[in-house]
Amino acid sequence: MIYLLSQILDRSASRFPDHDAFRCEGVGLTYAELLQRANGLAQWLVAHGVERGDRVGIYLNKSLESAIAVYGIWKAGGAYVPLDPNAPLARTAYAINHCEIRCLITYKGRRSRILDLLQASPTLSCIVGLPDSFELDQSVTRSVTRSVTRCDWTNLPLSDQAPNVRLMEQDLAYIMYTSGSTGTPKGIMHTHRSGLNYAQMAADTYKLTHKDRLGNHSPLHFDMSTLDYFSGPLVGATTVIIPSAYTKLPASLSQLVQDERMTIWYSVPFALIQLLLRGAIEENGEGEKEKRDLSSLRWVLFGGEPYPAKYMYGLMEKLPQARFSNVYGPAEINQCSYYHVPPLADGEPMPDQVAPIGKIWANAEEIVVDDDDRPVSVGEIGELLVRTPTMMQGYWRQPALNERCFYRTEIAxxxxxxxxxxDLVQEIDGNYHFVGRKDRQVKIRGYRIELDEIEAALVAHEQVEEAAAYSVPSEVGSVRVEAAVILKSEVTLAKEDLMAFIADRLPSYAMPQQLEIVSVFPRTGTGKIDRRLLQKRAVDSYRVAISEAYSVQ
Amino acid sequence: MDNQEILKKFISEDLLNSRQRVEADDDLLGEEIIDSMGVMRLVAFVEETFSCKVPQSDITITNFRTIKAIDTYLAARSL
Structure with a gap:
């Protein structure tokens, strides 16, 4: 029996030592190699002060090193904290300072930002993946004078032995930072128990075996990556890490699926829509020379945001051999339900969206409640509350939030x-359907965005009096965020300067696509900004813009 | 302006809102420069500006990683 996430690697390395655990850019890393490298990294981390429960940052692009980092940190007794390598500096520094990361794992491509991070994060004192030749003391303005321990990837030892660290399943395994409504990100804490339970439940549900080849589309700081990093290795499968350049070019992506013979796909619908529309998966007679063969895919999993049905059924038609499933679960609980989408019956009308999120996993239970936490009757809309062994411990150092985000009751x-x-759900014919959000969270390409956080970033500018952010549905089945602000009286501020100001605070996917400086906001009867009316106006003008763009062509 | 200059101007000024000046050898698809929506706009711009249809199967890393690569791709097409 295994009870720690790190034991996933020990077990698969003894069963399938020569099997590729991870692949990236055509290069493979076998289970035996991954084990040796993870042990070596763990030995180095422990020798340089990492202790049980310490948070270790991973600041890497999509690469084989990220797999070594995850398993190496666990074997050292630490918890990994994946940091978005493209996030604004202030946001990354916030996470590092908030959970007191002392050691960061990176690679030389990120070296230009390491100096800034070291300056912004006084606790940081140990860097893995930085060449010795890189000067930390570069100039008067960018010098780091405190002592920083470091080691380049090539100098890390290989080891058959993990450090002697005692861990239990309740120990912290990873923290994922996600958008918070107050303007600062919050850290979701998962233990070895919740992570391993998820790995096992998912491997079982999707019948993963060592013959599977999982396409890892999601970056490590995105919760969907846990299927590829935990469940794949659990069964001895091969996870193919897809570098970010491929995710931008659907025709290269489909080529990679074909070349790597991927069997399992898990991503947000956006990526699948791109694959269908631009992935060169059919001969369309317009000069197409090649057609990709995606017949290796046996199961397409998607989640994170609604999937417009015409694109899902469109892809299903192109991949008749594959099953399609809608996967549901916020990062706080990993996953708690799935819906296997049946093909459309003859004459069955196509819905707008693939709304069913299905049934709750056998090892979990749910209550659907109204605004006063009273259970609603079957068929009524309510908020979904879930209890599951894949659930987080809470948010790192957020006692007030932890009080609010959980609901306690007596059962048995x-x-x-x-x-x-x-999430607001409704049970129809035995399946839950997602119908909306209780708060102002929106999803863009699967990323959670709190509209309150965008407003907080705008209002943080000293010349902004009030701000409103709202979402506008866009034509590709996703949404875009727009915002409007009122300035303090008698000041002027260029839109570009305000955009530059918030770009230092928000990740790029949360940046408003449109920003207006206005003199008045529409108000509700109680004097609040009427965001619904602002949203309606934006929807109307976006529709006009789209139809004009099409009529020109 | 030659093709590379036209592309540089479009990517720097329109796609990146003048945040960053790109050079012919810069990796456009690396972490921070262009996102997937940007790639679609870039392809539309190439089709319109150079009056050519770019088939889906040509929109690949080989052809679109750098401004130089796009230029090479366009030159190969006009042969």
């Missing part, structure tokens, strides 16, 4: 703790 003479998902 025991205190049962449920996570409040904030």
């Amino acid at each position: 003479n025991q205190t049962a703790v449920f996570y409040r998902t904030g």
